[in-house]
Amino acid sequence: xxxxxxxxxxxxxxxxxxxxxxxxxxxxxxxxxxxxxxxxxxxxxxxxxxxxxxxxxxxxxxxxxxxxxxxxxxxxxxxxxxxxxxxxxxxxxxxxxxxxxxxxxxxxxxxxxxxxxxxxxxxxxxxxxxxxxxxxxxxxxxxxxxxxxxxxxxxxxxxxxxxxxxxxxxxxxxxxxxxxxxxxxxxxxxxxxxxxxxxxxxxxxxxxxxxxxxxxxxxxxxxxxxxxxxxxxxxxxxxxxxxxxxxxxxxxxxxxxxxxxxxxxxxxxxxxxxxxxxxxxxxxxxxxxxxxxxxxxxxxxxxxxxxxxxxxxxxxxxxxxxxxxxxxxxxxxxxxxxxxxxxxxxxxxxxxxxxxxxxxxxxxxxxxxxxxxxxxxxxxxxxxxxxxxxxxxxxxxxxxxxxxxxxxxxxxxxxxx
Numbered sequence: 254x255x256x257x258x259x260x261x262x263x264x265x266x267x268x269x270x271x272x273x274x275x276x277x278x279x280x281x282x283x284x285x286x287x288x289x290x291x292x293x294x295x296x297x298x299x300x301x302x303x304x305x306x307x308x309x310x311x312x313x314x315x316x317x318x319x320x321x322x323x324x325x326x327x328x329x330x331x332x333x334x335x336x337x338x339x340x341x342x343x344x345x346x347x348x349x350x351x352x353x354x355x356x357x358x359x360x361x362x363x364x365x366x367x368x369x370x371x372x373x374x375x376x377x378x379x380x381x382x383x384x385x386x387x388x389x390x391x392x393x394x395x396x397x398x399x400x401x402x403x404x405x406x407x408x409x410x411x412x413x414x415x416x417x418x419x420x421x422x423x424x425x426x427x428x429x430x431x432x433x434x435x436x437x438x439x440x441x442x443x444x445x446x447x448x449x450x451x452x453x454x455x456x457x458x459x460x461x462x463x464x465x466x467x468x469x470x471x472x473x474x475x476x477x478x479x480x481x482x483x484x485x486x487x488x489x490x491x492x493x494x495x496x497x498x499x500x501x502x503x504x505x506x507x508x509x510x511x512x513x514x515x516x517x518x519x520x521x522x523x524x525x526x527x528x529x530x531x532x533x534x535x536x537x538x539x540x541x542x543x544x545x546x547x548x549x550x551x552x553x554x555x556x557x558x559x560x561x562x563x564x565x566x567x568x569x570x571x572x573x574x575x576x577x578x579x580x581x582x583x584x585x586x587x588x589x590x591x592x593x594x595x596x597x598x599x600x601x602x603x604x605x606x607x608x609x610x611x612x613x614x615x616x617x618x619x620x621x622x623x624x625x626x627x628x629x630x631x632x633x634x635x636x637x638x639x640x641x642x643x644x645x646x647x648x649x650x651x652x653x654x655x656x657x658x659x660x661x662x663x664x665x666x667x668x669x670x
Contacts, residue, residue, distance in 0.1 A: 279322055279367065280403050280514055282580060285311065285604045299338050301345040308346040309353065310602050313537045314582050316571075317511025317530030318407075321350055323367030323382075332370040332379035336392060339368035340383055347385040355437065355444045355536055356529050369397065404514065404580055405474075408465065410454070410523045411510035412479040414531050418443055418503040432547075436501065436539055444532040450483040452524040461521035465513075474579045479527055507534055508569055508616040512580060534583075538566045541585060568617040570595055572607050581613070588619050 287307040290300060308321045315321070324342045326335050343366045364386040370379040381392035420439040422432060451458060454465065454477050467475045511526035542564060567585035572595075574580045582603060584595050592609045599605040 279363075280400075281322060281367075282319065282404060283574060283603070284325060285602070288601050299342065301342055304342055305346045305349040307602070309349050312350045312353070313533075314584055314599075314602060316581065316583055317509065317526040317533070318513060319580070319582075321346065323369065325367075325369035325371060327371045327373050329373050332372070335370050336368070336381065339370065339381075340392065343368050343383050344385055344388075353536060353540070354529075354533070355441045356532050357445065357448060359525060365393075367395065368392070404512070407579065408475040408477065408513040408518050408523075409510060409579065410465075410477040410479050410513065410527050411508065412481055412527060412531075413506055414481055414509055415506045416443075416503055416535055417485075420501045420503070422499045422501060433540075433543065436543065440532070440536055440539065443535075446483050447481065447528050447532060450481050450528070452520075452527070453480040453482070454478075454520060454523065456480070459520035461519070461524075463520045465518045465520060465523060477523065479523070481528065481531065503535070503539060505566075507531065507538075509534060510581075534569060538585060542566055545587075565619065568614070568619050571613040571616060572599055572605065572611055573613075574605070575611075586614070586619070 287304050290303050304324065308324075312321050324339060324346060326339060328335060347366055364384050365382040366385050368381050368383060371377075372379075378397045380395045380397040382395045383392060384390040418439055420435055422435055459465070465475070465477060509527055509531040511523065511530050513523055513526070515522065546564070565588040567587045567590075569583050570586050571581040571583050574582060582599070582605070584598055586592075586595050592612060592614075595612060596607045596609060599607045
C-alpha cells in the first residue's frame with residue numbers, strides 16, 4: 254500500500270451477505286484500510302496481490318451475514334482516473350476470497366461488488382458496482398448514503414455444531430497442492446451434507462418461508478439458538494480401496510453464528526447464513542493449521558517423523574464492534590498464542606483498538622492434549638509396501654488422524670503410516 258501523495262487506502266468492507274432481503278441494498282458496517290507493505294513493488298502503486306490477501310484475511314474474521322463487500326480509495330485524482338484500478342482490485346479480491354468458499358451458490362446470492370472513490374479535497378464520493386461473475390461487467394452507478402444505528406437491532410442466530418470427518422491423504426502428503434486438494438474435497442462434500450441438513454430454530458423446525466419468532470424490534474436484538482442435524486457420510490465399502498500415505502481426522506465441536514439485517518428475517522436466510530458460517534469456520538481452521546504444518550515441515554525436512562502427531566487447532570475468539578452495536582468479528586487463537594497477539598491482529602487487519610477484556614473467548618474452549626490421547630494406539634491397517642517407502646491402503650479400516658475443533662477440545666493427529 255502506498256502512502257505517498259495519493260494516500261491510497263485500497264481497503265475492504267464488511268457487508269451483509271443477505272442482500273436479497275433488501276433489493277439492491279447493501280449495508281456497509283465498517284471500512285478498514287489495508288496495512289502498508291514493507292516493500293512496495295517498483296512501478297506498481299497498487300499491489301493487487303497484497304490488497305486481495307488482506308481481503309482474504311478479513312473474510313476469515315467475519316461471522317455469518319458479514320462479508321467483504323468491495324474496495325475504496327481516497328485520493329486527489331478524479332474518480333474516472335481510478336475506475337480501472339478499482340475494477341481490477343474488485344475482481345482480484347473476489348477471486349481470492351471466493352476460492353475459500355466451499356458452499357454451493359444460491360439463486361438469491363448477489364454478485365455485485367462495490368468500488369468507492371472518495372476525493373480527499375472535496376469529500377465527494379463516487380460509488381460504482383461490478384458484477385464479479387461477469388468478466389466483461391462494466392461499472393454500474395450506485396447510491397452511497399449514510400445512516401446511523403443501522404445494525405443496532407439486527408438479529409443473531411447461533412449454534413454448536415459437532416464435526417467428525419476422516420480425510421485420506423496421498424502418498425506424498427507433504428505436497429501442499431495434493432494435501433490441500435484432499436482436504437478441500439472432503440470439506441466440500443461435508444459442506445453439501447450440511448446444506449441439506451435439518452435446522453431447528455429454538456427447538457422447532459420452521460418452514461423456509463416462515464418468519465423467525467419475534468421479528469426485528471427497534472433497538473432490541475433478537476437472539477436464536479439453532480441445531481443443525483446432519484446425515485453421517487456413507488461408510489466406505491471394503492472393496493473401495495485407496496492408496497494413501499496417511500489420513501487426517503477432523504473431530505470436535507465449533508461455535509457458529511450469523512447476523513440477520515432483515516426486519517422480518519426468514520428461516521431460510523437464517524439457516525443459509527448459519528450453515529455457511531459453520532463451513533467457513535471449520536475450513537479456516539483447517540487451512541490455518543495446514544499452512545502452519547507446511548511451514549514447519551519445510552523447516553524440518555531432515556527431522557525424523559513420528560507415526561502419530563497431535564496438534565491443537567485454534568479456537569474462535571469474538572470481539573465486538575463498539576461503533577456498530579451488537580456486531581462482532583472474530584479471530585482464531587492457537588494454544589501457544591497470547592491474548593495480546595489476538596488484539597494486535599485485530600488492529601492490523603481491521604484497524605480495531607480492542608482491549609484484552611473486550612474479547613469473548615467463552616464460546617469455545619482451547620484444545621488440550623491429554624495423556625490418554627498421547628498414549629493411544631492408532632487404529633491402522635498397514636500393508637507391506639512394495640516400494641521402499643511407507644504406504645497403506647484405506648478401506649473399512651483407515652489410518653487414523655484426528656483434529657478436534659474447539660469447544661470441548663481442539664487437536665489434530667497426523668498419522669504417517
